[in-house]
Structures are given as C-alpha cells and as structure tokens.
Amino acid sequence: MSTIKTLCAISVSTLTCLLLATATAWAEERTCRGTLGKITVDNLRVPPSATCTLNGTRVKGTIKVEVGATLRSAGIIVIGNVQAENARHVGVLDSSRVGGSVQLKQGGSATVSDSHVNGDIQYESNKAQLRALRNRVGGNIQAFQNRGGVEIRKNVIDGNLQCKSNNPRPVGGGNIVGGNKEDQCARL
Numbered sequence: 001m002s003t004i005k006t007l008c009a010i011s012v013s014t015l016t017c018l019l020l021a022t023a024t025a026w027a028e029e030r031t032c033r034g035t036l037g038k039i040t041v042d043n044l045r046v047p048p049s050a051t052c053t054l055n056g057t058r059v060k061g062t063i064k065v066e067v068g069a070t071l072r073s074a075g076i077i078v079i080g081n082v083q084a085e086n087a088r089h090v091g092v093l094d095s096s097r098v099g100g101s102v103q104l105k106q107g108g109s110a111t112v113s114d115s116h117v118n119g120d121i122q123y124e125s126n127k128a129q130l131r132a133l134r135n136r137v138g139g140n141i142q143a144f145q146n147r148g149g150v151e152i153r154k155n156v157i158d159g160n161l162q163c164k165s166n167n168p169r170p171v172g173g174g175n176i177v178g179g180n181k182e183d184q185c186a187r188l
Contacts, residue, residue: 044059057077076096097115100119127147141157144164
C-alpha cells in the first residue's frame with residue numbers, strides 16, 4: 001500500500017511540474033517598437049536602440065529595456081519588474097503601478113514619478129540624470145555609483161532610502177521613510 005501511495009505522490013508531483021512548465025511556455029514575450037495603448041501582454045521587451053511608448057498598457061510579467069533603448073510609459077500596470085541594463089532612458093510616470101521593482105543599471109537617464117512601486121527603485125552605475133519623485137514605494141529606494149545626478153523628492157518609502165558613491169551627491173527632500181535614511185541620503 002505504501003508503494004502505491006509513493007507512486008501516486010510522484011505522479012502528482014510530475015503532473016504538477018509538467019503543468020507549470022506548459023504554462024510558462026505559453027507566456028509570450030512581446031517586442032515593442034512604437035506605441036502600445038490599453039492592451040494586455042505577458043512579458044514585454046524593448047529591443048536594442050528601439051523606443052517604446054506605453055499608455056495604460058498592462059504587463060502580466062516583466063518589462064526588459066535593452067541596450068540603448070528608450071521606454072516611455074504612463075498609467076501602466078506591471079505585475080512583475082521593470083528592468084533595464086545599458087538603456088538610454090526609462091520613464092515610469094503618471095499613476096503607473098509596478099508589482100515588483102524598478103531596476104536600472106549602467107544606463108542613461110530615468111524618471112519614476114507619481115507612481116506606486118511595491119518593491120524597490122534601484123538606480124546603479126547610471127551616467128545621466130535620475131529622478132524618483134512623489135512615489136509610493138513598498139521597499140527601498142537605492143542609488144549607488146551614479147554619475148549624472150540623482151533627485152529624490154517627496155516619496156513615501158516603507159523601507160530604507162540608501163545612497164552611496166554618487167557623484168554629484170543626490171538632492172531632494174520631503175521624503176517620508178519607514179526605515180532609515182542612509183549615507184548620502186541621510187538628509188533627504
């Protein structure tokens with residue numbers, strides 16, 4: 001009897017894994033060049049050097065902004081993250097909602113304003129102007145090793161406000177922080 005129970009448990013586990021793998025395979029990645037309005041997509045990719053404008057678009061997964069690409073978005077809903085590495089510009093504006101984090105590394109400029117981010121806003125090693133303005137952030141705002149200027153103003157942050165090794169030093173103020181204001185952002 002115990003052999004039958006063990007085989008049944010293995011069969012159920014295998015079936016569950018197969019169903020999850022099939023569901024993942026069905027998730028499609030949409031490539032964006034141009035403008036998308038109020039539609040729903042699974043995952044979204046802005047390919048190298050392209051410009052993508054999103055107006056009220058819903059993304060059930062993640063947005064990835066690739067090398068030299070630009071993302072302009074207003075009123076979007078993203079269940080996952082907004083991720084950019086070596087992007088030219090990223091804008092997440094006007095009542096946008098991000099279920100995960102906004103993560104921008106080694107790129108150009110970025111603005112996240114008047115939006116709700118459940119996770120973190122992370123700016124790391126970027127070379128142009130960065131802004132985080134009037135957002136509701138469930139995690140942390142982190143700015144590390146940026147070289148184009150960072151402005152962090154009037155955000156409500158559940159976690160920490162952390163800034164380190166930015167040149168010039170970040171500017172701003174009026175942030176309400178549930179955790180700690182640290183290093184270069186101690187007075188913001």
